[in-house]
Amino acid sequence: MKGSQMTANITCATLFAALALMPVAPYAQMASPTHYPAVLPPEETVRDALAQLPELQAARANINFSASEQQRLQSGPYEWSVRGETAQRRTRMDGNFHDYEISVDRPVRWFGKARKDHELGQQTRTLAEAAYADSWHEASRALIAAWFELLREERVAARVSEQVLLSERLLDVMQKRVRAGDTPKMELLLAQTEHERLIAVQQQATQRAELARIALEQKYPGLPLPSPSPATASAPPPLPDIPGNLEQTDWVARIVAENHELEQAQAQTRQKQLLVERSALERTPDPTVALRYTSERGGEDRIVGVAVSIPLPGEARRASHAGALAQLDQAHQEEARVRNKAEREARQLLTQALAAKKIAATQARIRDQAQSNAALVTKAYTLGESAFADTLLAGRQALEATQASEAAHLDALETHARLLLDTHRIWSLEQEKAND
Secondary structure, eight states, rough: OOHHHHHHHHHHHHHHHHOOOOOOOOOOOOOOOOOOTTTTTOHHHHHHHTTHHHHHHHHHHHHHHEEEEEEEHHHHHOEEEEEEEEEEETTTTTTTEEEEEEEEEEEOOOHHHHHHHHHHHHHHHHHHHHHHHHHHHHHHHHHHHHHHHHHHHHHHEEEEEHHHHHHHHHHHHHHHHHHHHSOOHHHHHHOOOHHHHHHHHHHHHHHHHHHHHHHHHHOOTOOOOOOOOOOOSSOOOOOOOOOOOOOGGOOOHHHHOOOOEEEEEEHHHHHHHHHHHHHHHHHHHOOEEEEEEEEEGTTTTEEEEEEEEEOOOOOHHHHHHHHHHHHHHHHHHHHHHHHHHHHHHHHHHHHOOOOOOOOHHHHHHHHHHHHHHHHHHHHHHHTSOOOOOHHHHHHHHHHHHHHHHHHHHHHHHHHHHHHHHTTSSSOOOHHHHOOO
């Protein structure tokens, strides 16, 4: 009887140790900070998935619209007009005559207005392209966030599933010990309660992972997603190492230089500047030139002439110019706001990336300590020096520490991916245009 109890204690100890000590990828700082992250999906598939998004299709259509707008501005607002007039002349001495007049007229842009309209058309196209680039970047950010959300939920589900399997084995051993009279039934009830709790946690984690997967599948149909970990897996695969040496790159300057929102604001300011210059030219009215041909007295008198008409400028033109100046000032202020926002967010992202590495290292140490503590408590229980409830608590703390360590590890990987994205080292629109 004593030998069987010792064997059962050894079996329980083995399961408790497996329950508490779950390997994770080691924290490392030797990976290149600029290499394409292995945790992300293949770059070409990402580009294909992004290009199919409705919001990017709409932004691309806006570029096509801007091309038409560019052509309209270059052509100008004026068109030829043809006018005809007929009259019946009646005289006492010479009788009746048929008179008519035909004229062709068209306003003419002058004082550099045509050249300025050409610049405005080009700037309209530039602004649309900047808006498309900003939409591409925002869609890429959303993809990274959704991707890592799925990885986190899948990781939690895999760890809990692993615990459920180990808990089932432990429960079998406990039931045998109770039947043999080696373990109080109260401990079996505790083990059963913990097993049911783990099943509930597993169901919730699986649901969250499935929802995250559905969200990615629906928004990015062609994107290959990571294979879900089967419930019978012994452990999820190790996580990639965290890249190091982030301090060697001036990330803030690079992020601000590549910021599409700032580029869009600058393009908007340039457009407003051109509109101010155009409105200044508009204060001098455009003349209308007309060619006239007149036939009088039944064709006996024929007159060919040229007419020029010039509107007299009024307060409306000056008010339009003042309004354009106000819009330019507004655009300058908006550009300053966007620049400040870009610099602030770049510094925040770099701070998060540097802190995430330290947090991941700290969480890894906490995980190791929690697992060591669980192993010691398990050993104490097998020797009869600790209660079973203490063993369950230590195992639960080890699981929570492991999950926190893996979440911190993924946070560090995500912030690094964001750094690469915001500096155009991955998924850049420039490379997409080059491929086109």
